[in-house]
Amino acid sequence: AALPGPAPADWVQAPLEPAVRAVLVGFDEHFSYAKLCQALRYLLRGGSECLLVGTNRDHRLPLEGGAGIPDSGCLVKAVETAAQREAFIVGKPNRFMFDCVAQEFPVDPARTIMVGDRLDTDILMGNSCGLTTLLTLTGVTALDEVRGHQDSGCPARHSLVPDYYVDSIADLLPALGQ
């Protein structure tokens, strides 16, 4: 809908939809201050009766050639800061998505491998859910980052360390026979 005027003082006069019970923040290339303002209005109106949910906390979406763009995590942080409350994050490393998978399919964590490129989402979720974790180096993580966590004295950082790594998932082919 068109904004009812040029300034936030005008925008906050527009009526809110009575039935809204949740604000969901995901990847939004059309994110704007006006939308942030609207999200804040719903969260203030609803208080604890209005959910604040984020799809994921990833801060960067890598593109070809090493470039990248901001990801959902940035927008979630903007809403959390304005509203002074924490979002429930559905995505990794939260185990919610693993629970969704396990509900649909007979998954035995002890016989399941989680393959990912990001330590603080993919590997952390895998480790938290009791999966074997495999890091591939074709994405955002470099090996020395892993060594850093491994060598740190911090148990929280050890949860970011995968069981195994490969340079690329193509390296798995020889293990699968002809």
Add this chain to the structure above:
Amino acid sequence: GCGGGGGSMASCRRLSGAGLREVLGPAQGLLFDCDGVLWAGERAVPGAPELLERLRRSGKAALFVSNNSRRSVAELERRFSRLGFRGVRAEHVFSSALCSALFLRQRLLGGGGNGSGAGRVFVLGGEGLRGEVRDAGLRLAGEGEQAPGEPVRAVLVGYDDQFTFAKLAQACGYLRDPQCLLVATDPDPWHPLSDGQRTPGTGSLTAAVETASGRKALVVGKPNTYMFDCIVERFGVDPSRTLMVGDRLETDILFGKNCGLATILTLTGVSRLEEAQAYMASDSAAAKDLVPNYYVDSIADLIPGLDE
């Protein structure tokens, strides 16, 4: 005296009667936050213009320190006049827009210079903020002739009601250069509107840029002390004889504490007395720094503390 520095915790006492005269008497000057202290929206707080007039007649200085990065100090001077405050000049007003521009001038231009070769500033903010940056002798990204290869040397995040994902992505692009500074005008998460609603503040936009870039912003505004350095440089204020008056515990009162000023919370703005009392009762050391020395219902309550 009225010094607020030192180790003991402030005790949030109501200022009135004899206490009022004891505190105001020795003060050489007062620093005032603006929104929620002097005015709310387009309406002056009743008695506020008279208080400033009485301070002037008592020979006490009144200076203004605001985290609001929307307006230039020239616009603020006009606003003071329009709302009935007399004698307030732009040089008395320290906004986060002005001080961010001064900060960037220091960092990018050093002791002087004419700006060539200093690089440009990418500003996320309105025309008031952009004007202050230009007035400081800096060039903005996207304006005028750009020399080939001229880098963007700073990203400045302010209150930007035209903030978009595209601007966020653009800011991140500049911040990939580790030499490019990330500066924020203020940390405020939201601001009150006159009907009790809230509008997101610079703090929420800064959080997006920090998350996207993996960098921490240098925050110019309260509670950080840079704006006080600007005040001292221009007016030579003695903290032990200066009072800080504000409405927001997390910015104004903490700023006072950080600068060694005694603090007065006024209840015409953001923070409630219960919040100050909760901080006082808290076990955390950080919470104690948010407790004001004194409070008043409104700054008009300070008038009886001044000589007629």
